[in-house]
Every structure is written in C-alpha cells, then in structure tokens.
Amino acid sequence: MFRITEHQYNIIMKQAQSCYPQETGGILGGRENTILGVLPIANKVSQERTETFGLTSEDIERAYSFLVKNKLEYLGVYHTHPKGIPIPSAQDLAHHQKYLFIIGLEDRRNPALYAWRVEGGRVYSEDIKIISDIGITIVDIRTGKPKLAENIGGQELNRLTRMVNAFIEGHEPEYHKYNPTNWDASSFSTFA
Template identity: 35%
Template sequence: MKSLINEFEITEKHYKTLIKQGLDNLPYETGGFLGGKNGQIQAILPTFNKDWDENKDVYALTNEDIHRAHTFFEKHGLIYYAVYHTHPNGIPYPSEADIATGQQYHFILSYKDDEFVTFNCFRIDNKVPTQLPLIVIPDKGFESKELKKKVNLNAKTINQETICDEEDLNERMHNILDDKPNTYNKMKPKDGELNSDFSTFA
C-alpha cells in the first residue's frame, strides 16, 4: 500500500512554468501530469486537451493518457503523482467532476480576470478533499537536471528514447517560459479499454 503524502514541494521553475501554461491558455482550461519522489515534484508533463475540438472550456484526457504518464514517469525513476489542471474562472477547489475521476491527488491553478490567483493541492480521502501544503522551493533545492545525471551516456544498454524524452520535455518547459509555441502530436486511439473512457476535469 502506498504511503500517503501530506505535503508537496515544487521548484520555483516548475511552479512558474505551470502558472504560465495556464495564462497562455486562458480563457480555456489546460493541464497535464506531475511526477517526482518523496513528495517533491520533479517533472511536469503538459498534455493536449482531447476534447479541444468539441469543448474547449473543459480539460479532458483519456485513460490512455494516464497510462502513458505512468509509463513516462516510471521510465525516469519517478512516481506518478497526479493530474494538474486550471480553473480559469473558478475557485481552486476540486469540483464533483474532479473527484469523480478517481485521482487521489489534485493540483488546481485558479485565475480571475486573466490573472493568476493561487495554486492549491488536495488529497481525496473517501471523496472528501483535504488541502495539503504546497511549498515552493528555490531551483537549487532539486531540479530536473538530476534526471539526466542518472543516465550513463556511455552505457551500451542506453535507451535512446529515454534521452529524447528528457530533452523534448526540457525543451517544452523552456518554450513555455520563453513564450515560444509548443506543438503536440495527436496520437491515434488504441484498441482496448484503456482508451474507452474519458476523464474530465472541471
């Protein structure tokens, strides 16, 4: 059984990246995934709203997205924590739709009048949200570069896909901070139940 996390830490760089992603997508919702270790958020993975063509106002993703996020974080030696998403004109508190997704942790960024308001974290116990401390620490506390240090570039068994994933994710984060556009490939649905349901956040 996984131990419960009672507080999270996030670097200032990641914190600002998430806030900016929300600002760049106003007035629509946006989101992605968070991963790390020991309550420290060490990686963020922005994702495309799968309902964008039908409903831009609500951030949605498929179970396959969640599966891919689990696989991505595990490949980099991290733990999948949660989905983060924005409430462009709402309170930073899990809605009934959020709770219904079954995610244990929820990270919600709220905005009002095109300005950032706050970033809250919650743990859901028996469908009841409990707010947890979210501590912003200096970038030198821990940073995503630590992930690259764990990769032995001279190893014969090196996974080139792992290196490309890390470089791509790092580039996307810098693009967000530098006001440069990111492009996201729409992946075709896979057969099977992993892609049968939509998880919608509101």
C-alpha cells in the same frame, strides 16, 4: 504537504496563462511529495474546453513512459480552472484520484495553485511550497511570498480562503464561461 520546484511551477503557470481561457493540465511526477516532473498535456475535449480538461489513453501511456524514464512516482493530474477558483468540481472528484492539483485563474495575474487530498469521500487542502531550483529558499504559497502572491492583497487572500472553506463545508462554487483559444503541448518542456 507538497513541494514544487520553481522551474516546475513556472512551466505550469506559463501553460495555464497560455491556454487561458481554455482549461489545460497535465501529469505531475515526483519523489516523496516533491514535484520534480511536469508533463503538460493538450486538452483533448473537442467542445467546452473552457469548462473541461480531457486526457486520452495515449496521454496516459505517454505519462507512464515519462514517469518511468525519469524515475518518478505518479503524484496526480493537474488542471486549470480558467476563471474559477481552485477547488475541485463534482466531476473532478468523480475521477477517484488521491490528489487533485488545481490552478485557479479567477484573478489571472495571481494564479492560485492548490493541492487537494481526497479521502473517504472528503476533501482536504494540502499545503504546497515552492522551493528554489537549487533547493534552498522555501516560499510559502499561502502566506504570500514572491511568485504567486506578491500582488495578492490580504482581502483577496481572505476571500479565497473563505471560498475554499465554504467548499470544504459542502457549498458549491460558481463558475463562469469563456471563449476558446489554441495551445500546443509540444511547445513546453517536460523534463524533470
């Protein structure tokens, strides 16, 4: 299970919405599965930004410095699926990351943040909970408390659950295509 602070969660969601309908993402750092640092990264692919999120080796170096400076462990890369559901694509899985963090914006007003653990060629869903910045209130993303799910109807949540389950069973989801926008990574704070 992962925990994410409200502050970090809001950085990611603001970025996801600002870049829509393009894909965007970044690096997550933390301690003991608590996400404490977000490093947003501008999408470096020159085409098909609505379908692909790309990093450069410079981004990786910057991420390394960010983690060292803030004394954080590397947790993984996050990226958006602007009009898709938050499950890993074949391309996502090809990166051989232990964890994949994906924000699905199919319902743009109710983004869904999912964490996936990849192990032995299989994909498992990891719970994520939002914790308040002072570390007291715990909000369960799945059961729909403030923030994420306050507007998600039970039906929507059930549909998402079905799609996720279908994916876990090996069915490929369908994605749509959209038009580009601009976004500048330097406009976001990156501190832990």
